[in-house]
Amino acid sequence: MPVGARSWLADLRARFGGGGGDAGLGILAFEAAAAMSRLVSLHRSLSDVEVRRLRADALRAEGVARITSTDQSFLLRLACGELVADLDRAAGTAARLGARCCTGAPFLHDFDSVYAEAKRGNVLARLDTTVGFSKGTAKRFRKMERHVDATAKLYAEMDALSELEASERRMEQWKRHSGPIPAQPAPAAKRQAAEPGEKLIRELNSQRQKVRRLMEGSLWSVAAHKVSKLMAKSVLAVLARISIAFGAYVPGLPLLTPIRGWAFRRTSGPLQAAASTTAVVRHSAPIFRQNQKDTAFSASGSIKPPANTIGASGMERRYANVIVSAETLLRARKPAIHSEEVDVGVNLSKRDELYKMLPMTIRAAVKAKLRENWRGQPMDEAAVAASMDAVDRMLRWLGPMAHDTVRWHDERSMERAQRFSMRPHALMVQTLHFADRQKAEDAIVEVLVGLSWVCWYDDVRRRPADWDD
Incomplete structure (x- = not known):
């Protein structure tokens, strides 16, 4: 957590109480709300619709098949491993809250052991x-949604209160250094106007009342044992959903047989039998060895990509930005090839930004490829159109992976808008994280070389008109 955020929370704890007891969570409400939002997100990710989308679309996307793997069983293991890792974090929060409870069900005090046994x-x-x-699974998740919404509003209003209080401190400091403000003659109609600072004081009082009301209606004032029990039941419900959805395909998952009273099959049934892995893109092959597949789930708490992947190099976000910028540049060049009306300065700026973000290896590979292809290459409108089409086809499968990579990183940021997000999240298996680095770099180089040809032709085509000016 950033230093500023830690100091802000420490200030809140000092002013409003530490929380964590059965009288109310207090400052721990934000940690609980973040964990609840993740549980709701997992619950939604495991719906019939989302599981079908994962199998039919995300894991069978052309980009995943080309540069990650065509082994559907392995891809399912990666997806399941990330879901369980997220669930582990939520379970950890539930266990910590349960350990602080003075009352409540006995299993709350030892929920980490209960959860470990359930996973086995x-x-x-x-x-x-x-x-x-x-x-009452659906009812519990709706209740958590309401708790998250209320606590997110409290978080935002506390932030606004802190800003107003900072303004008050600055005004007081200014008064101490400047002395009293001399009275100014004013028309009779303005004599009733507020003195400097009174408006701020009214805003402060109003904001403090709003914060108090939100405290009473959010997790801040809910007893720890109630929150822990709600989260613990939801954790076990999500684990059951994961087991029912992925158990037939992921070694190591608990094969939970729904016992009396369980109704998960009505809302999220098991996946259909896995399709044959021979029906895959012909030019692609899995990049992981068999022994790596077998350990994918067992290492779900810390899924580490093999050394030959982009994720192992830590470059997935940077490569994603390059691909997204290439998409933007291509869209800008398409109408320019057939039109004289184009903002040359804007296009040059975009090209310069794209060039600056290239890693040295990509930059060198593009230069070498351009030198190799430059000799004797015919350059006319038909050749450029063919090059543009080729770039467009590659970006159709590279682009979605790049956008999912950016989304994955954004969703796991500490920004307020993402901290309490409850929508289904992108999974690493959809991103460039597990992509073969050499294959991805080769594809990016081809895109950049094709874009270079397009931009060069457009520059040459416009040059005589520039010279005439």
Whole structure:
């Protein structure tokens, strides 16, 4: 967490209370709300619609097949591993809250052990009666949605209150250094106007009242044992959904047999049998060895990409930005080839930005490829159009992976808009994270070389008109 955020939370804890007891969560409400938002996101990600979309679209996308893998079983393991890793983090928050409880169900005080046993498949029958986590699942998730919304509003209003209080401190400091403000003659109609600072004081009082109201209606004032119990049941419900959806394809998942009272199959049934991996893109092959596939889920808490992938180099966000910039530049060049009306300065600026973000290896490869292709290459409108079409075709499958990469990083940022997001998140398997680095770099180089030809032709075509001026 950034230093500024830590100091802000420390100030809130000092002014409003640390929380965590059965009287109310207090400052821990924000951690609980973030974990709840992740649970709701996981719950939505495991709906029938989202699971079908994952299998039919995301894992069978052309880009994934070309530069990551065509092995659907392996891709499912990666997707499942990330989902379980996210669930582990939410379960950790539930366990920490449960350990602080003075009252509540006994299993809350030792929820980390209960969760570990559930992951091993040792789901005790007593959980069906003493915990009751299989009943009222939809109602619990709707309740968590309301808690997250209310706590997110509290977070925003506390932030606004902190800004107003900072303004008050600056005004007080200014008064101490400047002395009292001399009275100014004013028309009779303005004599009732507020003195400097009174408006700020009114805003402060109003904001403090708003914060107090939101505290009462959010997780801030909910007892820890109630929050922990709600989250613990939801964690086990999500684990059951994951097991039912992926259990037939992911070694190591608990094979949970729905016991009496469970209704998960009505809303999220098991996946259909895996399709044959022979029906794949002909020019693609898996980049992972068999032994790596077998350990994918067992290492779900820290999925590490092999050394030959982009994720291992930590360059996935940078490569994604290059691809997105290439898309933008291509869209700008398409009408320019057939038109004299183009903002040359803007296009040159975009090209310069794209060039500056290129890693040295990509930059050198593009230069070498251009020198190799430059000799004797015919350059006319037909050749440029063919080059543009080739770039466009490559970006149709590279682009979605790049956009998913940017989205994945944005969704896991600490920004307020993302901290309490409850929509289904992008998965690493959809991004450039597990993509073969050499294949991806070769594709990016081809795109950049094609764009260079297009831009060069357009520059040459316009040059005589520039010289005439």
